[in-house]
Amino acid sequence: MAPTRVARGGTLVIGGGFAGGYVARLLGRDGATIVSPDNFMLFTPILPEAASGTLEPRHVVVPLRQMCPNAELRLGRAVALDAAGQFVTVETTAGTETIGYDRLIVALGAVARTLPVPGLTEHAIGFKTLAEAIFLRNHVLRRLEIADATVDPVERAKHLSFVFVGAGYAGVEALAELADLVHDALRSYPRLRGVPQRWVLVDAAPKILPGIPGRLGEYAQKLLSDRGIEIYTSTMLASAEHDAAVLSTGERIPTRTLVWTAGVKPHPLLAELGLPLDERGRVQVDETLRVVGQERIWSLGDCANVPNRATPDVSDPPTCQHALRQARRLAKNLRGTPKPYRYRMLGQVATLGRYRGIADVPGARFTGFAGWFICRAYHLWQLPLMSRRLRVVTDWSVSLLFRRDIAQLGTLGGRQTLGED
Ligand SMILES: Cc1cc2nc3c(=O)[nH]c(=O)nc-3n(C[C@H](O)[C@H](O)[C@H](O)COP(=O)(O)OP(=O)(O)OC[C@H]3O[C@@H](n4cnc5c(N)ncnc54)[C@H](O)[C@@H]3O)c2cc1C
Known part of the structure; x- marks a missing residue:
């Protein structure tokens, strides 16, 4: 189908995550058009609580139409950029269209970084999106149901073993939350009382939570170890199988749950946009967040390498904290005289x-x-x-x-037609 040209100027934001959502919000009455595959911004710091059921999944997202009342939302995915012609090609549910812009903000974020580990993409579960968090919760509750139903101790052990690879924030918090879920849920499974569970955290780095200062990191490691969580640092995942995770130490851990949270990489579309990229594949911007060599394009968040005056030797890590501060600077720069971005981490x-x-x-x-x-x-x-x-x-x-809600709703939610039982 031939693309439809939509005549629209103004500010176009591609990506409605932390960076894009906040820029559009902070542009206020100046308005913007946001292109996003979802009509919400995912508030990732509390995503692990959606996985454990402490929070209702809908409550860890913020509807973009309410967050950015002056912005127009185009539900779809940007697929190409013509910087000379000043338009972006977008695939929406209604077809392909091109959207013109006066100013373009690229805020596509990052995607899970996988490594060439045999079996990884087939058997590991990701933990970056709301869908993955909901899936993981249902998957874990399903393991309890299957473990409860089986009498074979070897089979049971597989279902009650949980392996997380990647001991950054996402991995540690998700493991801790899900371990709490299982701990609490087991009170409702009398047949599983006393049956051992296994929680394993693996990371290639020599310590967990590498960004956290020494004493706090040690506290976290000791607390989790005291709780019975097995921590393997300086260790890699060697291969993944249908019912096992094999570590670089040679140990084979029988499990049906392998969660991969070992880092992110910039969005793959960036490589096709024709913008200058750094050695890690992030868009190179100047101190005012304008893309190097581009008059009308800016970038920020996980997908950009943003020079920070407060930390000239180190580039910003991929965190909400930095994406939000970059968004504040960019919104001010677009509304007034551009100033360099400067932010020192609060903690x-x-x-x-x-x-x-x-x-x-x-x-x-x-x-x-x-x-x-x-x-x-x-x-x-x-x-x-x-x-x-x-x-x-x-x-x-x-x-x-109250006690946790342990209903497993994962098999529900598909389209139901009249006549189906
Ligand atoms: C589980 C988890 C926990 C985290 N916890 C913390 C924490 O506690 N503290 C912290 O500071 N940071 C945390 N982070 C990191 C933080 O989420 C990111 O640094 C932050 O979201 C970066 O914002 P962003 O806008 O650059 O990217 P994102 O928030 O990922 O937004 C990118 C957006 O682009 C959209 N998009 C993708 N492809 C297209 C396309 N083709 N067209 C249009 N839009 C597209 C995506 O749907 C998404 O909405 C966590 C991350 C995860 C995964």
Whole structure:
């Protein structure tokens, strides 16, 4: 089908994640058109809680139409850029169209970075999207049901073993949350009482949570180890099988759950846009976030290499914290006189399950309950829209008062027609 030309100028944002969503929001009445495959922004810091069921999945996303009331949303995927002609080709559900722009903001984010590990893409589960979080929750609850149904101890052990590869924030928090889910859920499975479970965290680096300062990282490692989580540092996944994970140490762990959270890489579309890229494949921008050599294109977030005046020797890590600060700078630059981006990290927080966490904030470091509380409070403060915050607080309050919801709804939700049972 021939592309339809949509005559539209103004600001076009491709990507409605942290960076793109916030720029469009902060541009306010100036307005923008956002191209995004989803009509929401995923608030990733609390995604692990959607996987464990502490939070309702809908509450960890923010609808873009409400977050950016002055923006127009085009649901679809950008597939090509003509920088000379100033238009982007977009695939929508209605077909292919081209959207013209005066100013283009590229905020495509990153995708999971996989390695050439035999069996990885066939057998590992990712953990980056809401769909993956929902899938993982249902998958884990399904393992409990199967383990409950079988009497074969070898088969049972496979279903009650969970291996996570990648000990950054996503991997550690997801493992901690899901271990809590299983721990609580097992109270409702009397036949599984006393049956051992196995939780394994693997990382090629010599320590977990590499970005976290020494003492806090050690605290996290000890806390998880004391809880029985097996931590393999300086270890890689050698291969993945249908019912096992094989480590570089040669150990073969029988499991039906292998979760891969070992890093991200810039969005593959970037390589086709004709923009200057750095050695890691991120769009190269100048200090004002304008793409090098381009008058009308800017980029930010996980997909861009943004020079930071506050840390001239180190490029920004792929975090929400940096994407948000870059978005603030870019929105100001587009509305007034451009200034260089400068941001010094405020600190870092992470939850470790069972009301424990770590928080490295200006002037102080917290562990245990205080760390957990600060982490939750920080995420709540960062979450856009008061209605979203209230929903999250309500979910948290309910989870304090009542036992977990362990309904496994993964097999439901397909299209149902009249006449089907
Ligand atoms: C599980 C998890 C937990 C995390 N926890 C933390 C944390 O606690 N603290 C922290 O600071 N950071 C955290 N991060 C990192 C953080 O999520 C990212 O750094 C941040 O989202 C980057 O924002 P972004 O806009 O660049 O990318 P994204 O938020 O990924 O947004 C990219 C957007 O582009 C859209 N897109 C993709 N392809 C196309 C296309 N072809 N056309 C149009 N749109 C497209 C995507 O749908 C997405 O909406 C976490 C990440 C994950 C996965």
